[in-house]
Amino acid sequence: MMAVQLWQLLDLLLAGLTLGLGWAAVSGPDLRRSVVFFIAFGLLVAVVWARLRAPDLALAEAAIGAGLSGALLLSALRDEPDAETSDDVRGGPVAALVSLAGLALAAAFAWVMIHTLGAADPVRLADQITAQLPNSGVGNPVTAVLLNFRAYDTLLELAVLLAAVLGILALGPARTPYRAAGPLLDGLIRWLVPLLILTAGYLLWAGAHAPGGAFQAGAMLAAAAVMLRLGGHTIAGLPRPPMQRILLTAGIAAFVLVGVITTGLGLAFLQYPGGWSGGLILLIEAAATLAIATTLALAYIGGRPAGWVSEGSADTTTKIGGRD
């Protein structure tokens, strides 16, 4: 077979499997079954990203889409052991409306794709980025875009994450912890958690010149926290709540600090001075990694961990039902 046909066959198989897994994840009443398919879907989409020549996205999808999202969904299902989607939701008018909306969205998307991909003389952003890459201070174009050319967007993304975790923390205390792990799971944790932390450090460092970066590294650290929590370590490797608060805001703080300093030097907000780009980017990424890791870990824990509220102040959420 010629190479082109083989690649097409490969792409067809990947697309077919992805669609099949996606459909299987939303069909059927048993929610646990759906989560299992969702995790499989995440694993496969990571491979799809790799096929599409996007290793940074593949790393993020493997860490967040497959591992963390699956763990979060399973954690949510813990409160309802025999969870099933109710019959009046399945196949009812709501489902029909949602399906129609999905089809309309897909049609619009397809129309846009056909018109942009088939355009006669497209302007490719990739060329502009490659031209400016030597000035950015890093060798990885994705990192250059995230932490230099569009650094402001990344700052706002971190703010969105912070807002999300504040919402989760406001909901109530943390979820029920697990009991101590047996020898099998304990043995797994003993080598998996250090390896996850090591890989996170590697991805943070390598993000400057190879696929990697703050989001991927932060997600790996969060996966380590999830493993610890599953093994019965309730605090999941996090430091005490005052330190947690500092870590949650570390990413935004680093960004704002650098921005204020550059403004003070007469440059624009977050316009790195010449020669300092590489170092500043690494500094901000390190702070962002810790922030993202703490955010995702607290999101998995599901609420305020023990000791979040200091001894003297009143924790009113548990009292709401008892007030007059």
Add this chain to the structure above:
Amino acid sequence: MSDLLGILFVLTGIAFFAAGSIGVLRLPDLHSRLHALTKADNLGLGLLCAGLAIIDGGALNAVKLFLVWVLVLAASATAAHLIAQQALRQADK
């Protein structure tokens, strides 16, 4: 040609993956399926890594591939045991 040896390893590895998948489909019981899965996949991945290391030729890449294989060995063996233990607990209920 060293490429020929590498390709041979890769194809044998794929054959073992196929054997694992067939085992998962055809064997009668969860535990026998788990057994087939982990044995076939670990050997399949090992042969695949060996073949790719030979084809690529670089030492650093070979070490990386070997590490990935060892990691998958440990992780999938533990996962298989965890799944089997959970199935036994379900059965005892």
Add this chain to the structure above:
Amino acid sequence: MTTTTQILLASTALLLLTLGMGLARAMIGPSLQDRMLSVQLLGTGGVAVLLLLSPLLAIPALVDVALVLALLAAVAAAALTRREVDDV
């Protein structure tokens, strides 16, 4: 394209076909653990596909992605097998 690359490409397609076959077990079940073991197959198979794609696409970083995928598949397996009975 050299013969080696063509054979590697064909192997990747074959491997994906095999994984699709294995996922049939996830559809059939019958128990949840059967579906979990199918996901395990997809995890190991996904690592294999990534390792094959690395020389095919000439992206050495895909070996790193394979490493990360293997680690996270282990995390997913641990999360799936911890159930309510394990509560404190």
